[in-house]
Amino acid sequence: MIAKIKKANIFFGGLSIAIGTFVLIGWWHEFTFMHQLFPQLHPMRSATALCFIVCGLSIASVGRKMFLLRVLLLAGLIAVFSVGIIQIINYFFYPFDLSILSWPIKMSLASGLLFCILSIVLFNNILSYRYAYKVNLFLILFGLAISLLAITGYILDYQALYSLFPFSTMAPHTAVTFIILFLGAFLALRDNLLLELISANSLGGQYARTVLPVGLLMPVLLGLLLLAAVRWHLFSLEVSFILLVFLCSLVVTTIVYQKSKLIHKIDLHKQKTLENMRLLNAQLGKLNEELRLHEYELKTEKEVLETTNETLDTFVHAASHDLRSPVQNMKALHQLMKQEEDEMMKKKYLKALESSTNRLENTINGLMGIVALQSNQESNIEKISFQQVLDSILADCTLQKGDEVIVHFKEAPFIVYVKPYLQSILRNLLTNAIKYRSPNKNLKIHITTKRAGHRVKLKVQDNGIGIDLQQYGHLIFQPFKRFSEHAPGSGIGLHLIKGMIEKNEGTIRVESTLGIGTTFYCELIEY
Amino acid sequence: MAKILLIDDDEINNFTVDAILKRVGFISNYVIKDNGWDALDYLKAVHDSTDFPDLIFVDINMPEMDGFEFLERYEVMFWSQHPHTKISMLSSSISERDRERALNFMSVSEYVYKPLTESKLAGLLS
Structure with missing residues (x-):
C-alpha cells in the first residue's frame, strides 16, 4: 500500500512539469490565457514556470541512481533556491530593480519563499540527509499551508489571502502547482514516518486514517460553509464565528469520546489477556516442572532397565559358557578313555570325568537357584x-x-x-x-x-x-x-x-x- | 616339530589337552599355564628364539586376566619379534561377538571351539 502511494510522486512531478511547460509555451507564443488564465488575475511568470519544471523533475526522479541526472538536478535546485532568495532580498531591501519586463526571473515574494522552501526540501531529499526528515516535514506542511491559503483566497475572493501582507500576489495555477509539488515532495520524502503511520495496518494507523482527515477538513469545510452563510446574509459574522467554535469543539469532543471508548475497551481486553497469559505461564511452569520430574524418573528407570539388561546379557553369555565347557571336557575325556588301554590312565580320566560332572551339577544348581529366585x-x-x-x-x-x-x-x-x-x-x-x-x-x-x-x-x-x-x-x-x-x-x-x-x-x-x-x-x- | 603353549584356567580341559598332546607324535615340547600372568612371565624368560612357541592356545574366559587382555599385552611385548608364532583362541563360547573380537587382533590366526581334538590340532599345525 505504502509503496503504491509513494509511486504517486511520479504523477505529481509529471503534472507540475506539464503545467510549467504549458505556461512557458503561453509566454513564448503570447497566448495570454495560458499564463494568466483570466485577464483580471495575476499571470504566472516564466521564471516560475521554469522552476516548476526543475522541481517537478526532481520529485519524479526520486530513487533513481543516475549520477549525471542527480548532479544536474542538484545544480537546478541551487538555481531555484537562488532565484527564490533573490526575490526575498529584493522585496525587503530593494538592492536590484527587477522590473517585469527587463528581468525574466522576477516573481512574487510568496512564490520566491515557497521555492526556497521546496528547493531545500528536495536538496535534502536527493542527498539523503536522513536527519533532515523532521525539518523537511515541517517545511512541506508550512508550504502546503501557504499555498492552500492562497487557493482559499481565490475561491472566497479575499485578496488578503492570496496577496497576504507582506507577500505579494500569486497566480491561481501557481498556487495549485505548489500544492501539487508539496504533495509530491511529501510522498517522495525518505523515511516518511507520517506516511508510514497513516498507511500502517495497526490500531494507530487506523486511528490516524479516521481522525486526521476529520481534524484537517472539518474546520475548513465548516468555516467555508459558515462564511458562505454570512455572504448570503443568513446570519452575522459574530454568530457564524461562535457557531464555528461550538461546532468544532462538539465534533472534536465526539471524536475524542468515541476513540477513547474504543481505546478503553481495547486496553481492558489487553489487561485481561495479559492476566490470562500470566496464569497460563504459571501453569506452564508447573507443567514444565512436572515434565522434568517425569523425565528424571524415566531416565532412572531406563538406567535400571539398562543395567538389568546388561546383567542378563552377561548372565546368558557366561551361563552358556559354563554349561558348555564341562560337557566338552566330558566328551573329550570319553574319547580319550575309549582309546586308552592303560588302567592307571583310565582311572585318571574317570576322576577328571567325575570332577567335570560335579562342575556341571554345580552350574545347573546355580541356574536352578536363579529360576527359584525368579519364581x-x-x-x-x-x-x-x-x-x-x-x-x-x-x-x-x-x-x-x-x-x-x-x-x-x-x-x-x-x-x-x-x-x-x-x-x-x-x-x-x-x-x-x-x-x-x-x-x-x-x-x-x-x-x-x-x-x-x-x-x-x-x-x-x-x-x-x-x-x-x-x-x-x-x-x-x-x-x-x-x-x-x-x-x-x-x-x-x-x-x-x-x-x-x-x-x-x-x-x-x-x-x-x-x-x-x-x-x-x-x-x-x-x- | 612344533612347540606349543596352552593358557587356560580350566584344569580338566588342561588335563585332556595334556593327554591329547602326549599321544600325538609331532609335538617336540609343550607348556601349560593356568593364567595369563604366568604365561607372560614364561614367554619373557625365553631367551633363545628357537625355543619360542610356534603355536599358542589362549582361552577367553579366565579370571584376573582374560584372553583378550593377554592378547593386548602379547602384541605389545612379543608379536613384532615373533611374527611366525600362530595364536589360536580356544573357547567354548558360542558368542559371535567374542569370535569377531578375537579375530580383530592382528596376532590371532584361528578361533577354535573346544574341545581340542587330535584332528583339529593336526589341521592347525599343517
Whole structure:
C-alpha cells in the first residue's frame, strides 16, 4: 500500500512539469490565457514556470541512481533556491530593480519563499540527509499551508489571502502547482514516518486514517460553509464565528469520546489477556516442572532397565559358557578313555570325568537357584532351624582333618524364611569359605545368628585367603566374577544369594583382609 | 616339530589337552599355564628364539586376566619379534561377538571351539 502511494510522486512531478511547460509555451507564443488564465488575475511568470519544471523533475526522479541526472538536478535546485532568495532580498531591501519586463526571473515574494522552501526540501531529499526528515516535514506542511491559503483566497475572493501582507500576489495555477509539488515532495520524502503511520495496518494507523482527515477538513469545510452563510446574509459574522467554535469543539469532543471508548475497551481486553497469559505461564511452569520430574524418573528407570539388561546379557553369555565347557571336557575325556588301554590312565580320566560332572551339577544348581529366585516362593515359607540346615549342608562338604565349624545359634536358633533360600545362602557362604581356604592352616568357620525383632543377623567368618576388596569390592556380588585361580567355580553364588536376601529388603555385606580371612554379614528379614 | 603353549584356567580341559598332546607324535615340547600372568612371565624368560612357541592356545574366559587382555599385552611385548608364532583362541563360547573380537587382533590366526581334538590340532599345525 505504502509503496503504491509513494509511486504517486511520479504523477505529481509529471503534472507540475506539464503545467510549467504549458505556461512557458503561453509566454513564448503570447497566448495570454495560458499564463494568466483570466485577464483580471495575476499571470504566472516564466521564471516560475521554469522552476516548476526543475522541481517537478526532481520529485519524479526520486530513487533513481543516475549520477549525471542527480548532479544536474542538484545544480537546478541551487538555481531555484537562488532565484527564490533573490526575490526575498529584493522585496525587503530593494538592492536590484527587477522590473517585469527587463528581468525574466522576477516573481512574487510568496512564490520566491515557497521555492526556497521546496528547493531545500528536495536538496535534502536527493542527498539523503536522513536527519533532515523532521525539518523537511515541517517545511512541506508550512508550504502546503501557504499555498492552500492562497487557493482559499481565490475561491472566497479575499485578496488578503492570496496577496497576504507582506507577500505579494500569486497566480491561481501557481498556487495549485505548489500544492501539487508539496504533495509530491511529501510522498517522495525518505523515511516518511507520517506516511508510514497513516498507511500502517495497526490500531494507530487506523486511528490516524479516521481522525486526521476529520481534524484537517472539518474546520475548513465548516468555516467555508459558515462564511458562505454570512455572504448570503443568513446570519452575522459574530454568530457564524461562535457557531464555528461550538461546532468544532462538539465534533472534536465526539471524536475524542468515541476513540477513547474504543481505546478503553481495547486496553481492558489487553489487561485481561495479559492476566490470562500470566496464569497460563504459571501453569506452564508447573507443567514444565512436572515434565522434568517425569523425565528424571524415566531416565532412572531406563538406567535400571539398562543395567538389568546388561546383567542378563552377561548372565546368558557366561551361563552358556559354563554349561558348555564341562560337557566338552566330558566328551573329550570319553574319547580319550575309549582309546586308552592303560588302567592307571583310565582311572585318571574317570576322576577328571567325575570332577567335570560335579562342575556341571554345580552350574545347573546355580541356574536352578536363579529360576527359584525368579519364581514365587511364598509356599516354601516355614520356621527353619539353622542347625538342621547347616547339618544337611555339611554332609555334602569335604572338610579336612582339623577343620572346625563353630556355631553360635543360641540367640536365634530359628527363622521364618523361604527354606530353599536359606539353604542356598548358607551353602554358598560355606563352600566359598572352603574353596578359598588358606593352604597352610586349618580352616575355622564361625557362624553366628542374632535376633532383633523380625530381623536375624547372620555372620559367617572364616580364616581363608581373603579378598582384595579395594580391587574387587565393586565386583564381588556381580555374576560370573571370580577372583582367584586357586579354586573352581562359576562365580554365580554370591550374586544369587544377594538377590535372595534383597528380595525382601534384607542386606548383605562383606569385610575381608588378605591372608587373615573374610566375614560376610547378612541381615535376613523374616517373612 | 612344533612347540606349543596352552593358557587356560580350566584344569580338566588342561588335563585332556595334556593327554591329547602326549599321544600325538609331532609335538617336540609343550607348556601349560593356568593364567595369563604366568604365561607372560614364561614367554619373557625365553631367551633363545628357537625355543619360542610356534603355536599358542589362549582361552577367553579366565579370571584376573582374560584372553583378550593377554592378547593386548602379547602384541605389545612379543608379536613384532615373533611374527611366525600362530595364536589360536580356544573357547567354548558360542558368542559371535567374542569370535569377531578375537579375530580383530592382528596376532590371532584361528578361533577354535573346544574341545581340542587330535584332528583339529593336526589341521592347525599343517
